[in-house]
Amino acid sequence: MExxxxxxxxxxxxxxGPQHPSTHGVLRVKLKLDGEKVVDADCVIGxxxxxxxxxxxxxxxxxxxxxxDRTDYIAAVSNVYGYLLGVxxxxxxxxxxxARHIRIMMTEFNRIASHLLWLATHAIDIGAxxxxxxxxxxxxxxxxxxxxxxxxxxxxxxxxxxxxxKDLPAGFEQAVRDFINEFPHRVDEYxxxxxxxxxxxxxxxxxxxISGEEAIDWGLSxxxxxxxxxxxxxxxxxPYGGYEEFEFDVxxxxxxxxxxxxxxxxEEMRQSCRIIQxxxxxxxxxxxxxxxxxxxxxxxxxxxxxxxxxxxxxxYYIVSDGSVQPFRxxxxxxxxxxxxxxxxxxxGHLMADVIAIIGTLDIVLGEIDR
Amino acid sequence: xxxxxxxSIYVFIPLVKIxxxxxxxxxxxxxxxxxxxxxxxxxxxxLGPMRVGWHGLLQPIADGLKFLLKEDIVPSKxxxxxxxxxxxxxLIPAFVVFAVVPFGSPETLEGPLRWVLSWFLExxxxxxxxxxxxASGGFVTDINIAxxxxxxxxxxxxxxxILGGWASNSKYPLLGALRSSAQMVSYEVALGFSIxxxxxxxxxxxxxxxxxxxxxxxxxxxxxQPVAFILFFICGMAExxxxxxxxxxxxxxxxxxxxTEYSGFRFSLFFLAEYANMITVSAVAVTLFLGGWLRPFxxxxxxxxxxVIPSVLWFLIKVFIILYVFIWIRGTLxxxxxxxxxxxxxxxxxxxxxxxxxxxxxxxxL
Numbered sequence: 001m002e003x004x005x006x007x008x009x010x011x012x013x014x015x016x017g018p019q020h021p022s023t024h025g026v027l028r029v030k031l032k033l034d035g036e037k038v039v040d041a042d043c044v045i046g047x048x049x050x051x052x053x054x055x056x057x058x059x060x061x062x063x064x065x066x067x068x069d070r071t072d073y074i075a076a077v078s079n080v081y082g083y084l085l086g087v088x089x090x091x092x093x094x095x096x097x098x099a100r101h102i103r104i105m106m107t108e109f110n111r112i113a114s115h116l117l118w119l120a121t122h123a124i125d126i127g128a129x130x131x132x133x134x135x136x137x138x139x140x141x142x143x144x145x146x147x148x149x150x151x152x153x154x155x156x157x158x159x160x161x162x163x164x165x166k167d168l169p170a171g172f173e174q175a176v177r178d179f180i181n182e183f184p185h186r187v188d189e190y191x192x193x194x195x196x197x198x199x200x201x202x203x204x205x206x207x208x209x210i211s212g213e214e215a216i217d218w219g220l221s222x223x224x225x226x227x228x229x230x231x232x233x234x235x236x237x238x239p240y241g242g243y244e245e246f247e248f249d250v251x252x253x254x255x256x257x258x259x260x261x262x263x264x265x266x267e268e269m270r271q272s273c274r275i276i277q278x279x280x281x282x283x284x285x286x287x288x289x290x291x292x293x294x295x296x297x298x299x300x301x302x303x304x305x306x307x308x309x310x311x312x313x314x315x316y317y318i319v320s321d322g323s324v325q326p327f328r329x330x331x332x333x334x335x336x337x338x339x340x341x342x343x344x345x346x347x348g349h350l351m352a353d354v355i356a357i358i359g360t361l362d363i364v365l366g367e368i369d370r
Numbered sequence: 371x372x373x374x375x376x377x378s379i380y381v382f383i384p385l386v387k388i389x390x391x392x393x394x395x396x397x398x399x400x401x402x403x404x405x406x407x408x409x410x411x412x413x414x415x416x417l418g419p420m421r422v423g424w425h426g427l428l429q430p431i432a433d434g435l436k437f438l439l440k441e442d443i444v445p446s447k448x449x450x451x452x453x454x455x456x457x458x459x460x461l462i463p464a465f466v467v468f469a470v471v472p473f474g475s476p477e478t479l480e481g482p483l484r485w486v487l488s489w490f491l492e493x494x495x496x497x498x499x500x501x502x503x504x505a506s507g508g509f510v511t512d513i514n515i516a517x518x519x520x521x522x523x524x525x526x527x528x529x530x531x532i533l534g535g536w537a538s539n540s541k542y543p544l545l546g547a548l549r550s551s552a553q554m555v556s557y558e559v560a561l562g563f564s565i566x567x568x569x570x571x572x573x574x575x576x577x578x579x580x581x582x583x584x585x586x587x588x589x590x591x592x593x594x595q596p597v598a599f600i601l602f603f604i605c606g607m608a609e610x611x612x613x614x615x616x617x618x619x620x621x622x623x624x625x626x627x628x629x630t631e632y633s634g635f636r637f638s639l640f641f642l643a644e645y646a647n648m649i650t651v652s653a654v655a656v657t658l659f660l661g662g663w664l665r666p667f668x669x670x671x672x673x674x675x676x677x678v679i680p681s682v683l684w685f686l687i688k689v690f691i692i693l694y695v696f697i698w699i700r701g702t703l704x705x706x707x708x709x710x711x712x713x714x715x716x717x718x719x720x721x722x723x724x725x726x727x728x729x730x731x732x733x734x735x736l
Contacts, residue, residue: 014541036708036709129613202707350708
């Protein structure tokens with residue numbers, strides 16, 4: 001047995017979270033540190049578990065909708081959208097064209113809002129404080145739009161079965177136009193502060209690198225997967241809700257590092273803006289709510305619908321036993337799956353990079369714990 | 371020199387100066403926090419403190435009161451004595467440095483001093499006292515190793531950070547303390563070398579004489595030693611733990627770094643120490659490179675009208691400008707990573723500083 005001496009070093013185990021300013025909620029990471037180098041990282045989740053999936057087994061299909069606002073509360077609109085697409089698929093309900101377009105517009109707004117929040121927190125994690133407040137300024141505008149249409153800012157309960165709650169309020173279209181005229185310039189502002197900043201480059205390039213093949217093996221999706229150069233976007237691969245009618249590009253990265261994922265999300269905001277522009281320019285007239293039975297009783301069977309959420313592929317697997325309540329709802333939360341890769345990504349990096357990598361995965365604990 | 375004259379030159383007048391400087395400095399530190407919050411707020415398109423007093427002017431007082439009223443917590447597993455001492459160790463040196471920093475020219479106080487002393491002393495003694503720069507100068511004292519004094523005293527402040535982190539007996543503070551010791555060691559070397567350039571040109575270690583030699587040459591040393599100035603500025607930023615070098619406290623990584631376990635007034639002492647150090651570094655930078663109390667282009671005749679502004683005010687204006695740049699940088703840049711910081715320190719700043727010393731020595735020799 002070796003004699004322990006004064007100069008022996010041992011691995012330091014540090015609890016990062018659940019109360020830590022940059023674990024984006026209540027994530028707890030058990031870090032093993034050798035000096036500042038990460039030897040191992042273990043995620044402990046579940047601090048925000050509310051049993052959303054179980055609750056919805058005891059609610060009718062329609063009453064279940066608001067619960068999905070609360071899984072990924074940053075992208076509440078996308079979550080409800082994904083669930084409703086699943087339910088409408090089960091029932092074979094047709095959604096009027098105007099409602100479909102407005103849904104796409106609002107989902108893209110939600111994507112922008114979500115990416116803004118990501119950029120804000122990611123930047124402040126790396127120390128760029130000003131970007132944080134700039135992003136919140138723009139996000140505020142989007143939340144105001146949400147409020148005027150949905151009546152709420154965060155947990156929006158955005159859509160209803162077969163369409164929308166009500167048509168766009170007066171002045172909404174003008175507000176949207178104002179926003180998308182201004183927004184690209186605001187994105188330029190963020191890029192001015194970050195994209196070519198030497199410190200930002202040093203902090204993000206070559207950090208948390210993952211190859212395309214490995215990313216697929218880990219089941220990653222969304223910007224994290226595309227950052228590694230894999231061209232997979234559900235909106236293009238399996239268009240839903242009318243996305244095939246709009247033109248947009250899917251930005252791809254090359255190196256699969258934190259910087260590439262940053263560039264991709266920035267570009268996605270611009271592309272979302274482009275989609276919104278097309279929607280608002282060619283918005284058809286007509287009803288915003290189709291015909292749907294008062295109680296939904298889908299036929300016995302299993303259904304799976306998936307959409308491209310801001311964080312990746314968001315899937316809803318719904319099993320019906322023919323009653324008014326689903327037998328089982330299983331959410332495929334994109335960040336729950338990308339969080340698995342955290343250990344693989346942080347090993348060998350430094351303590352400070354753990355923050356950058358958690359940021360780049362864009363996790364939302366509400367969605368991970370459900 | 372009579373006993374009364376000696377007493378007033380070396381005891382009473384310095385004592386009054388010390389009290390005034392400490393009071394003004396405390397106020398300045400408190401209001402620097404407000405200034406920073408205001409400037410950063412405006413950079414970030416918001417208003418900053420607005421509620422306490424007009425445009426938040428009473429905010430620092432409210433903050434100080436709040437800190438005083440907080441519960442005094444010493445973690446049970448900490449080393450209580452060192453835990454209590456550490457904040458003081460980090461704050462006091464920042465004040466001590468100002469003993470040698472010249473705020474104004476050696477004649478600053480001549481007029482007021484003559485008036486005040488005429489109440490106590492005979493006319494002859496008044497002249498003797500007033501002619502002595504230690505009495506009438508805009509500084510507490512002028513020692514011939516002032517710059518070494520500044521360096522050594524300010525490095526004591528770093529001890530406070532290390533001890534505080536160590537005594538907390540907790541992991542995040544420990545990491546913060548380790549970071550800070552490594553950071554300060556690596557940047558102090560480059561800082562010292564950047565100063566040598568100035569010393570070579572000025573030929574003196576006394577801060578007052580350095581400023582006077584800038585007056586004689588008619589050029590601020592920032593124009594003579596631009597590289598040294600940039601190095602000094604960057605290393606000074608690292609010394610004061612300011613963004614982009616605020617690694618020891620990096621709140622998004624190490625929660626609070628070395629002061630994670632501190633709360634209440636002890637925490638506020640650390641907080642004030644950071645701001646005090648900012649002022650110290652700015653004051654030293656102004657003295658060494660920006661001509662201290664001198665007006666711009668001190669030897670250009672037609673700019674004489676600028677002398678309307680007293681020397682102390684010139685000094686304060688320059689310090690303010692440097693402080694503003696400090697704050698501005700904080701509002702703009704992200705944070706370095708630890709290893710990158712060390713790399714910059716040892717691989718870039720130190721060689722450049724050394725090269726600067728060699729080049730300036732060579733030029734002077736020729």
